[in-house]
Amino acid sequence: MKRFSPVTRNLIRKPGRTVALVLLTALLALSVFSGSIVILSLRGGLNSLENRLGADVIVVPSTAKSKTNLEQMLLQGTTGYFYMNREKLDKVRNTAGVEKASPQLFLASLRASCCSVPVQVIGFDQETDFTIRPWVAESCSRTLADKELAVGCRVSADVGESIRIYGVNCPVVARLAETGTGLDTAVYCSQETLQMLLDAARDLGHDLKISGSSEDVVSAIYIKVRDGVDPQKVADDINVHIRKVEAVSTKGMLTGVSDSLKAASGTITWLIAALWILALVILFIVFAMMVNERRRELAVYRLLGMSRKMLSSMILKEALLCSLAGALCGVVLGAALVFPFTTLIEHSLKLPYLTPAAGTILLCAVLALAVTVISGSAASMRTARKLSRVDPGTTLREGA
Amino acid sequence: MELRAENVSMRFFRKRGEANFFEAVCPVSLTLKSGEMTVLKGKSGSGKTTLTHILAGLLNPYEGKVLLDGTDLYAQSDVSLSRLRNEKIGMIPQGRSAVDTLTVYENILLPGLLYGKGEDRTAKAEEWMNKLGIAELRDAMPAELSGGELRRLAIARVLAADPEVIMADEPTGDLDDENTRIVLEAFHSIAHEKNRLVFIVTHESDVLPYADRVLSMDNGRISFPVSNT
Ligand SMILES: Nc1ncnc2c1ncn2[C@@H]1O[C@H](COP(=O)(O)OP(=O)(O)OP(=O)(O)O)[C@@H](O)[C@H]1O
Numbered sequence: 161m162k163r164f165s166p167v168t169r170n171l172i173r174k175p176g177r178t179v180a181l182v183l184l185t186a187l188l189a190l191s192v193f194s195g196s197i198v199i200l201s202l203r204g205g206l207n208s209l210e211n212r213l214g215a216d217v218i219v220v221p222s223t224a225k226s227k228t229n230l231e232q233m234l235l236q237g238t239t240g241y242f243y244m245n246r247e248k249l250d251k252v253r254n255t256a257g258v259e260k261a262s263p264q265l266f267l268a269s270l271r272a273s274c275c276s277v278p279v280q281v282i283g284f285d286q287e288t289d290f291t292i293r294p295w296v297a298e299s300c301s302r303t304l305a306d307k308e309l310a311v312g313c314r315v316s317a318d319v320g321e322s323i324r325i326y327g328v329n330c331p332v333v334a335r336l337a338e339t340g341t342g343l344d345t346a347v348y349c350s351q352e353t354l355q356m357l358l359d360a361a362r363d364l365g366h367d368l369k370i371s372g373s374s375e376d377v378v379s380a381i382y383i384k385v386r387d388g389v390d391p392q393k394v395a396d397d398i399n400v401h402i403r404k405v406e407a408v409s410t411k412g413m414l415t416g417v418s419d420s421l422k423a424a425s426g427t428i429t430w431l432i433a434a435l436w437i438l439a440l441v442i443l444f445i446v447f448a449m450m451v452n453e454r455r456r457e458l459a460v461y462r463l464l465g466m467s468r469k470m471l472s473s474m475i476l477k478e479a480l481l482c483s484l485a486g487a488l489c490g491v492v493l494g495a496a497l498v499f500p501f502t503t504l505i506e507h508s509l510k511l512p513y514l515t516p517a518a519g520t521i522l523l524c525a526v527l528a529l530a531v532t533v534i535s536g537s538a539a540s541m542r543t544a545r546k547l548s549r550v551d552p553g554t555t556l557r558e559g560a
Numbered sequence: 561m562e563l564r565a566e567n568v569s570m571r572f573f574r575k576r577g578e579a580n581f582f583e584a585v586c587p588v589s590l591t592l593k594s595g596e597m598t599v600l601k602g603k604s605g606s607g608k609t610t611l612t613h614i615l616a617g618l619l620n621p622y623e624g625k626v627l628l629d630g631t632d633l634y635a636q637s638d639v640s641l642s643r644l645r646n647e648k649i650g651m652i653p654q655g656r657s658a659v660d661t662l663t664v665y666e667n668i669l670l671p672g673l674l675y676g677k678g679e680d681r682t683a684k685a686e687e688w689m690n691k692l693g694i695a696e697l698r699d700a701m702p703a704e705l706s707g708g709e710l711r712r713l714a715i716a717r718v719l720a721a722d723p724e725v726i727m728a729d730e731p732t733g734d735l736d737d738e739n740t741r742i743v744l745e746a747f748h749s750i751a752h753e754k755n756r757l758v759f760i761v762t763h764e765s766d767v768l769p770y771a772d773r774v775l776s777m778d779n780g781r782i783s784f785p786v787s788n789t
């Protein structure tokens with residue numbers, strides 16, 4: 161027996177009410193969805209930076225700018241270079257508590273053929289490296305030969321192409337997975353290749369402030385400490401005993417990042433909570449208003465023989481349709497707002513930002529949908545229950 | 561069909577004078593029968609609407625029972641009382657009772673549509689719309705209708721459903737003489753020719769000539785003075 165349901169008529173013939181409800185749920189879904197994506201991206205960025213960094217202590221020359229340069233390189237991908245004597249490496253290796261130490265060499269390219277802006281070139285020691293190699297190995301299983309480059313995912317050069325750096329043609333042999341950090345805008349090569357590039361730059365007349373041979377310098381030393389050793393203590397030791405260098409515990413560095421991340425994600429969480437509560441309150445108020453407007457209409461339905469159950473299910477269906485439509489719009493709109501502007505968000509937050517995997521995004525979307533639809537329906541069910549507790553005779557008499 | 565009220569009363573717990581409740585309907589017993597048109601008259605505020613709602617299964621009385629052919633209305637579950645209202649009791653309430661989002665025609669078919677019987681009633685709906693002069697308004701929305709047209713919509717809705725019990729709360733209040741006559745004759749003939757139970761509330765005397773029985777209500781009390789059978 162097919163029962164007539166006035167649901168669609170109620171929705172279509174009161175367009176103002178319907179649109180208001182749809183917009184409201186859209187706002188709710190949008191804030192929940194896009195907010196969660198932003199927070200997840202920030203968390204993802206931090207995690208990936210932590211993994212990529214892999215080192216407990218990083219040693220850089222004690223020139224005023226080198227520490228901030230390093231942080232900016234890692235977080236935002238600005239370019240920078242600084243050098244110290246290679247003998248520091250042996251001294252570092254001899255420090256108590258150091259398990260592994262591996263040097264890296266930095267060079268900022270001029271406008272390279274690939275890019276409109278200078279790119280950071282990082283040369284790592286393929287023998288001893290433990291931070292970059294595992295990452296490179298994900299996309300290129302062999303070691304990098306002379307002049308070969310592995311590029312971060314934001315460098316616009318494909319495998320098979322080559323990049324011209326200081327007159328040297330370097331073939332790209334691998335593209336690296338995204339990290340959401342400054343590491344994505346750099347290119348990577350062997351230590352030997354970088355030494356060659358340094359010489360080429362010097363031959364072209366660039367003053368890199370290196371005294372002596374390019375083989376005698378390193379830019380940074382990445383240290384892994386022995387199990388159970390406090391990285392901060394190793395860093396302090398190095399700072400006391402080795403001159404003209406500055407050792408930074410990456411924990412300290414990342415705590416700085418974590419703090420600003422916490423502040424940012426805390427703010428966003430509050431914002432989402434506020435939006436969520438505001439939208440929820442408005443949703444309840446709008447539904448209450450709808451009840452007042454429809455009291456008599458619903459009493460008429462009861463008069464004509466609708467049971468409480470039928471009435472509730474009619475109201476529920478209306479709410480489900482409105483909130484589902486709204487939530488879908490909200491999620492789609494949220495996606496349209498968040499994903500195309502990833503770079504913009506990243507730049508304005510100045511924090512590592514790695515968009516989560518498709519599965520996670522889908523889960524977020526489904527959750528945002530479920531949460532908004534359920535809250536919309538809950539508000540309406542509450543209303544329907546409240547209504548059906550009153551005898552229709554009482555309502556029909558009011559303001560007749 | 562027999563509709564029987566046993567000692568029903570209604571109190572509203574609201575301060576009035578000395579007492580802190582107000583008895584809108586004092587305990588009353590009465591029996592209404594098929595084939596009879598009963599008219600309840602009384603002054604405004606005497607409790608007519610309250611009593612009618614109690615009899616129609618729309619308002620739980622403070623005390624007492626309402627029995628329809630022995631079935632205690634207010635002992636029923638909501639589902640069966642609702643269904644019973646839909647199938648057996650047609651009520652024309654005081655004031656507006658159209659659903660704004662449905663057309664006139666959909667409103668008239670609504671009681672049937674709720675339980676999947678709309679199709680069977682189209683002929684009857686057309687018939688009563690014609691008789692009551694609202695056939696032209698078939699596809700109009702209730703917001704476009706005058707008070708009298710809305711009233712005729714509510715009457716057509718009940719008559720098209722053809723229930724065994726028909727209750728009308730001041731059905732002719734905003735009708736012209738011509739329509740009043742049509743409506744009252746219809747009620748009268750339905751009561752006698754189709755053996756329906758008809759109960760009409762009024763404070764106008766032009767209903768009285770059609771009545772088989774007249775009850776009058778004053779201050780929540782019913783008196784059974786006149787019988788003109
Ligand atoms: N829900 C309620 N709460 C408080 N008082 C009520 C309620 N319903 C009815 N009353 C009171 O009960 C009395 C009877 O009301 P009722 O509507 O039955 O009168 P009536 O005879 O139908 O009047 P009218 O001819 O004006 O329609 C009135 O004094 C009214 O104020």
Ligand SMILES: [Mg+2]
Binds near residue numbers: 729
């Ligand atoms: Mg009344």
